[in-house]
Amino acid sequence: MSITQLHKDEHFFIVKNDEVMIKSDIQIELLEKIIKNYSKGIETFEVxxxxxxxLDTSQGNLFYVKPIMQYSYIDFMNPLSIKVLNSISDGVTVCDCDGKILFQNDIDIEIVGIDLMGKYAKDAIAEGIMSDSISMKVIDSKEKVTILQTFINGKCFLVSGKPIFDEYGELQYVVAITRDMTQLKLLEKEVKKLEVQNENFKNRLHAIHNKENTKSSLIAVSSAMMQxxxxxxxxxxVDSTVLIGGESGVGKEEITKLIHANSRRHNKRILTIxxxxxPENLLESELFGYEAGAFTGASRGGKAGLFEIxxxxxxxxxxxxxxxxLLQAKLLRVLQESEVQRLGSGKPIPIDVRIIAATNRNLAEMVRQGNFREDLYYRLNIIPIEIPPLRHRRQDIIPLINHFLAVVEEKYSIHRTIESSAMKILESYDWPGNVRQLKNMVERICLLATQPEITAYIVQQELDSNPIITRDLEDPVEIQRIQEPVVAPKFSGTLKERVASFEKQIIKETLSKYPSIRQAAKSLGCDQSTLVRKIQKFQLTKQISYKD
Known part of the structure; x- marks a missing residue:
């Protein structure tokens, strides 16, 4: 009997969503009976x-129909079977009960990148051709198994293996369906990228919304800042006095604006000093005002102080x-009596102001050291508000960045975005200068960037180029551990040049030790104005330190 005659009664058809998609010249009555007797999940049956x-494929369920009298081990992979299996868009392999690969369709060879027919699955793993074997897992478990498998070409595949049993219930074959996950992985990456972009757009819209409502850069997302x-x-x-504490740059002025904007005084002015x-000799006249002739150079008509204004x-x-x-005593009188007295006048002037004070120093410690009046401290500290540093509220960093991006775009008409990996670097940085430092960093990288999207490399480069800013440490042991001894530099040149260099070095060291120019000048035994002139002369920048 010829091969054609032997297989003339074999047929196949594909069903998807209860609809016959492709079929051979099978009789309609037989096809309908097969579909009627088929139950989902059954792999072999007789009609x-x-x-x-x-076989379950991506194109639907493939039904291979063959007369029972023709079914044998040798005859399983006949020409029609091979044609049908090669027409499927998924990879198909058939192994025997020992893991020997008997058949591999053309698509499987193409997506895997190697012809495995005749090889044993164990040998393929040993040779590094594939990371795992679905056939061996099915042979061991005698159940359907699905895994993610990586082959020698580096591609990742979703492989599902099913056992086929003979009439005695013994495992005879393993059929594996292989689907290329590379495109799916690319789509997954694209979806994640779109999700990140969507989140950035949401944050930017939120920042723009906040910007429309207020010009403040106060962002409260973290629980600490929400409190x-x-x-x-x-x-x-209420009109109680408020004392705002926190490191430099945390946003004390923004909190003050928020208090004023939500108070009964919101339609009146807020003055900051x-x-x-x-300078000390000008501070008194600025706060309390003065009468004509109160001091040399005073305006003829006198001047109202900030409290009056x-x-x-x-x-x-x-x-x-x-x-x-000296001025602390006068401020205490303002708080207690609600009146001021101009310089050169004995007449009190009633005022109605709310006072909000802020400091990055420990006033309680200053009281113990005698550098701050105890009565004024308690009078100011009626309602204390402590703003946490940015490193203690990292949830606020990314919303702040998006807010500053919107500000830069409005101010300079420059549109910039920051990639997610760069955002993570910014979020993990400690920001010793807090919100002020973050704002300056965002503005700088936006202005210096030559491309619309700011990368992680650009951000890291800017952070690495920043001068190191250290915080004040309260533990003397820790201070001694991290500080290196200062070695006096060797100066050269004429006597005048050496003296100038030495003077510059002393001023530079003193500025690094004291938080204000006034204190630095006091320690050097000179006037504040003299120190300012020398700072300008030597082109020095005051190095600020922050309390931890």
Missing amino acids: EGYFIHV VVERVMRVAV NCSAI ASGGTVFLDEIGEMPL
Whole structure:
């Protein structure tokens, strides 16, 4: 009998979603009976003298139909079977019960990159052709198994193996369906990228929304900062004095603006004065005002102080710890009596202001050392608000970055985005300069970047190029451990040049030891104005330290 005659009664058809997609010239009555007798999950069954083998493929269920009288071990892989299996878009392999690969269709050879027919699965693993064997797992478990498998070409595949048993229940074959996951992995990466972009867009929209509502850079996402904001909103409606503490750059002025904006004084002005930025002899006249002739150079008509000008509104005294003791007594009178007295006048002037003070210093310790009035400290500290440093509220970092990106775009008409890996670097950095340092960093990398997206390399490069900023340490042992002895430099040149170099070095070291120019000048025994002129002369930059 010829091969054609032997296999003339073999047929196949593919069913997907209960619809016959492809079929051979099988009789309709037989096809309908096969479909009627098929139950989902069954791999082999018989209908009216025909043996039916079902394979699950991506194109649907493939039904291979063959007369029972023709079914034998030798005759399993006949020409029609090979044609059918080669027409499937998934890879198909058939192994015997010992793990020998009897058949591998063309698609499987193409996606795996190697012809494995005739090889044993164990040998393929030993030779490094594939990372694992689905056939051996099915042979061991005698159950359906699905794994992710990597082959020698580096591609990753989803492989499902099913056992086929003979009439005695013994394992006879293992059929494995291989699907190339490379494209799926690429799509997965694309989806993740789109998710990151979507999150960035949401953050940017949120930042733009915040920017429309307020020009403040106050961002509260972390629980620590949310607690601060909740406390601020509670105290804003009353007129009590507030003392804001926290490291330099954490956003004390932004908290002050938030208090003022939500107080009954919101439609009045808020005036800010930095107690460390104004020389001592001018600070008094700026705060309390003066009468004509009060001192040499005083304006003819006199001048109202900030407390008078801000009457009805809010006065923010930043760096209150730098206020001289003499002026502390006068400030205490303002708080207690709600009146001021101009320089050169004995007449008190009633005022109505709310005072908010801020400091990055430990005022309680200053009281113990006699550098700050105890009565003023308790009068200011009615409602204390402590702002945590940025390294203790990392959840706020990325929202702050997106806010600053929006600010840069509005200010400079420059659109920049930051890739996720760069965001992680920024989020993990300690930011000793807190929000102020972060704002400056974002603005700098946006202006210096030559491409729309800021990469991790750009961010790391900028962080590495920054001068190291250290925080003040309270533990003397730790200070001694990290500090290196300062070696006096060897100066050269003329006597005048050497003296100038030595003077520059002394000023530089002194500025690094004291938090304000006033204290540095006091330690050097010179006027503040003299020290400022020398700083300008030597082109020095004051190095600021932060308390941990």
